[in-house]
Amino acid sequence: MKSIGVLMTCHMDSYLEQELEKRFNLLRFWTATEKSTFLATHKNSIRAVVGNAFGGADAELIESLPKLEIVASFSVGLDKIDLAKCKEKGIRVTNTPDVLTDDVADLSIGLMLAVLRKLCESDRYVRSDKWKKGDYTLTTKFTGKTVGIIGLGRIGMAVAKRAEAFSCPIHYYSRTEKPETKYKYYPSVVELAANCDILVVACSLTEETRHIIDREVIDALGRKGVLINVGRGRHVDEPELVSALVECRLGGAGLDVFEHEPEVPEELFGLDNVVLLPHVGTGTVETRQAMADLVIGNLEAHFQKKPLLTPVV
Amino acid sequence: MNNISVLMTCPMFPYLEQELETRFNLIKLWNPSSSKPEFFKNYSNFIKAVVGNTKVGADADMIDSLPNLEIVASYSVGLDKIDLDKCKEKGIEVTNTPDVLTNDVADLAIGLALAVLRKICVCDQFVRGGKWIRGDFGLATKFSGKSVGIVGLGRIGSAIAKRAEVFGCPISYHSRSKKPNTNYIYYSNIVDLAANCQILIVACALTEETHHIVDRKVIDALGLKGILINIGRGAHVDEPELVSALVEGRLGGAGLDVFENEPDVPEQLFALKNVVLVPHVGSDTEETSKAMADLVISNLEAYFKGEPLLTPVL
Numbered sequence: 001m002k003s004i005g006v007l008m009t010c011h012m013d014s015y016l017e018q019e020l021e022k023r024f025n026l027l028r029f030w031t032a033t034e035k036s037t038f039l040a041t042h043k044n045s046i047r048a049v050v051g052n053a054f055g056g057a058d059a060e061l062i063e064s065l066p067k068l069e070i071v072a073s074f075s076v077g078l079d080k081i082d083l084a085k086c087k088e089k090g091i092r093v094t095n096t097p098d099v100l101t102d103d104v105a106d107l108s109i110g111l112m113l114a115v116l117r118k119l120c121e122s123d124r125y126v127r128s129d130k131w132k133k134g135d136y137t138l139t140t141k142f143t144g145k146t147v148g149i150i151g152l153g154r155i156g157m158a159v160a161k162r163a164e165a166f167s168c169p170i171h172y173y174s175r176t177e178k179p180e181t182k183y184k185y186y187p188s189v190v191e192l193a194a195n196c197d198i199l200v201v202a203c204s205l206t207e208e209t210r211h212i213i214d215r216e217v218i219d220a221l222g223r224k225g226v227l228i229n230v231g232r233g234r235h236v237d238e239p240e241l242v243s244a245l246v247e248c249r250l251g252g253a254g255l256d257v258f259e260h261e262p263e264v265p266e267e268l269f270g271l272d273n274v275v276l277l278p279h280v281g282t283g284t285v286e287t288r289q290a291m292a293d294l295v296i297g298n299l300e301a302h303f304q305k306k307p308l309l310t311p312v313v
Numbered sequence: 314m315n316n317i318s319v320l321m322t323c324p325m326f327p328y329l330e331q332e333l334e335t336r337f338n339l340i341k342l343w344n345p346s347s348s349k350p351e352f353f354k355n356y357s358n359f360i361k362a363v364v365g366n367t368k369v370g371a372d373a374d375m376i377d378s379l380p381n382l383e384i385v386a387s388y389s390v391g392l393d394k395i396d397l398d399k400c401k402e403k404g405i406e407v408t409n410t411p412d413v414l415t416n417d418v419a420d421l422a423i424g425l426a427l428a429v430l431r432k433i434c435v436c437d438q439f440v441r442g443g444k445w446i447r448g449d450f451g452l453a454t455k456f457s458g459k460s461v462g463i464v465g466l467g468r469i470g471s472a473i474a475k476r477a478e479v480f481g482c483p484i485s486y487h488s489r490s491k492k493p494n495t496n497y498i499y500y501s502n503i504v505d506l507a508a509n510c511q512i513l514i515v516a517c518a519l520t521e522e523t524h525h526i527v528d529r530k531v532i533d534a535l536g537l538k539g540i541l542i543n544i545g546r547g548a549h550v551d552e553p554e555l556v557s558a559l560v561e562g563r564l565g566g567a568g569l570d571v572f573e574n575e576p577d578v579p580e581q582l583f584a585l586k587n588v589v590l591v592p593h594v595g596s597d598t599e600e601t602s603k604a605m606a607d608l609v610i611s612n613l614e615a616y617f618k619g620e621p622l623l624t625p626v627l
Contacts, residue, residue, distance in 0.1 A: 102455065102457035102458070102480075102481070103455055103457070105457075106427060106431065106455070106456045106457050106480065107427075107431060109423075109427065110424070110427035110428065110431055110433050110456075111433070113420060113421075113423065113424030113427065113428075114424065114427075114428060114433050114434075114437075117420065117421060117424055117594070117598070119424055119425070119428050119433065119434060119589065119591060120428075120433065120434040120437045120438070122591045122592055122594055123428075123434045123589050123590050123591055124434075124438075125592060126578055126590040126591060126592050127583045127590065131575075131576035131578065131592040132576050132577070135576075135592065135593075135597075136591075136592045136594055136597070138597050138598055138599045138602055139594065139597060139598050139599075140598055140599060140600070141416065141417055141420070141598040141599075141600040141601055142420045142424075143416035143417070143419075143420055144416070161479055162479050162480060164479070165475055165476045165478070165479035166416075166420065166476060167416070261445075262445035262446050262449075263446070264440055264445065269441045275433065275437050276436075276437055276440040276441060277433065277436045277437060277440065278436055278439060278440050278445040278449065278450045279449075280431070280432075280436055280450055280453065283431075283450065283451075283452050283453055284430075284431070284452055284453050284454055284455040285452045285453075285454060285455075286454070286455040287455055288452060
């Protein structure tokens with residue numbers, strides 16, 4: 001398979017790069033000084049694209065690769081892939097579900113605890129020697145708070161299962177009600193937000209869910225409400241979120257994703273009721289390796305004409 | 314009951330002070346108006362109750378200097394700052410605040426474990442310092458599925474186990490005796506527990522036996538990839554040994570809510586990215602502080618009305 005050209009859209013993981021290089025002719029798109037020349041040079045050998053949450057396969061890229069057969073995403077989210085175009089052209093698409101579910105759910109709970117119990121702030125308090133001058137302020141209890149989840153897919157369910165162990169009542173919104181769960185369903189995000197203490201975004205990003213967290217939802221969540229976003233930055237109307245936090249109309253936020261990563265609104269840096277992470281939802285050694293193995297597994301299966309492991313299209 | 318004198322040992326919670334002041338004649342030990350010997354000379358005969366906490370309790374000296382002391386109501390579940398033998402000897406009642414703080418402390422233990430393994434505080438600092446623009450953060454370590462070893466399977470230890478289980482963490486424990494009715498793996502020796510888990514959590518009471526229960530041997534057994542979480546008492550851990558193990562890279566990381574000489578924290582820890590340090594906040598939420606205060610008040614009221622104590626220790 002060493003003659004098969006695989007285009008990697010951006011630097012994502014060293015282990016994945018190594019493994020791809022062993023098996024294929026790996027082409028690193030991010031090193032190209034002139035992207036269109038690069039594509040023109042290699043277009044006839046590129047049969048696969050490996051993308052991720054930052055760089056996927058949009059219509060333009062797909063159109064410029066006439067021999068493209070498969071897009072294997074190093075992510076579970078598919079918002080950076082033009083799925084309709086792939087379907088139209090018979091291009092296969094795979095992603096990395098399940099192997100990253102635990103990590104993202106763990107981080108959601110970690111963010112909730114870090115925001116409510118002000119873990120990062122109190123760690124800074126100790127390290128700057130302030131404890132000698134007085135105790136830290138009281139924070140807010142996590143156990144028993146109502147958790148509202150947007151999207152009850154693999155990740156949403158994993159968050160729910162964990163939060164339940166902290167005796168958190170679970171409410172949710174999703175496109176359709178899931179009667180097999182015992183959680184309380186709300187037919188709109190605003191109603192969900194009005195009826196929970198902690199709102200977690202765990203759905204996929206599509207045209208319908210873009211800015212699903214808007215001013216109305218933020219107002220409904222309110223002064224004591226906390227927003228946790230482990231989905232995509234574009235799930236949230238970021239300027240509205242920032243002003244709500246700065247003006248104390250929202251209780252707090254734990255954010256792993258932002259609209260224009262790696263840029264993060266600087267107005268958030270001075271707030272003690274937010275925790276800001278650099279899109280590390282799946283950022284563990286164990287999970288990145290499992291994701292990489294799945295990308296490789298899917299590519300090998302495709303080129304060996306075997307069934308794909310985790311096909312989307 | 315406004316003529317009953319209650320001694321509060323140090324500032325702990327304004328709501329508690331207010332509520333005590335409404336009901337009793339509250340005397341504050343930290344009042345700068347008199348020196349300790351003078352203070353005791355003036356007030357000692359009147360004091361019938363002491364309200365202490367994790368910083369200042371009721372040691373032998375204090376108990377001896379209060380001849381009419383009848384009850385010590387601790388604003389904590391830990392009793393290590395109270396001379397229980399002396400209280401028993403003198404027939405002094407002791408109460409604490411169990412159960413109401415169990416969830417908060419267990420939540421913090423899990424929060425610390427997640428913060429250490431997933432490098433949450435380091436990442437937050439990375440973003441706020443504007444570093445993300447220059448490049449991605451590195452990789453952290455998965456929490457789900459890691460084996461958790463708990464020292465002490467009492468109320469708090471069990472609450473930690475219940476939470477960790479849902480993350481797929483196999484649970485093992487060490488305690489004075491094996492607990493019936495659990496499926497968790499028991500180790501009669503703490504070194505064996507440390508050798509067989511990835512995250513070791515201290516959740517037992519501090520007594521003479523458990524002083525420095527986490528020593529060099531335990532730290533070595535926990536090892537390079539092991540994490541220590543301490544939500545018990547600073548004195549559970551041989552702190553200098555812990556610090557050198559962390560600084561020398563012989564221990565994977567630590568999440569610490571308590572230290573041997575609070576509020577002093579060894580400065581060698583400040584530069585480390587594999588530790589999370591919080592200022593003894595285990596039960597410091599608005600909700601729990603109020604619940605603890607209400608329990609202290611209720612115990613005192615019950616006692617002075619001749620009713621059964623709510624949470625007696627002796």
